[in-house]
Amino acid sequence: MQVNMHEAKTQLSRLAERASLGEEVIIAKAGKPYVKMVAYQPSQQPRVPGLLADSITISEDAFSAETDRVIQKMFDDSINSGNV
Secondary structure: OEEEHHHHHHOHHHHHHHHHOOOOEEEEEOOEEEEEEOOOOOOOOOOOOOOOOOOOOOOOOOOOHHHHHHHHHHHHHHHHHOOO
């Protein structure tokens, strides 16, 4: 089923119900398919904590005041250049 954005806004509950029952709902923008609404399927595999424990390292200075200053400068520079 395909509906336009306006109909999706006004009929969201009805469309969500249909999607939850297995129907694929396509929401169109300007007549072109834009997003697909489908029923949520939880992961079948349980999460395994620590899977990357041996692959990730944190440097000694990761939480230092100097590192905080460098990150703050990067953030400020990004805002000032309009790259946010």
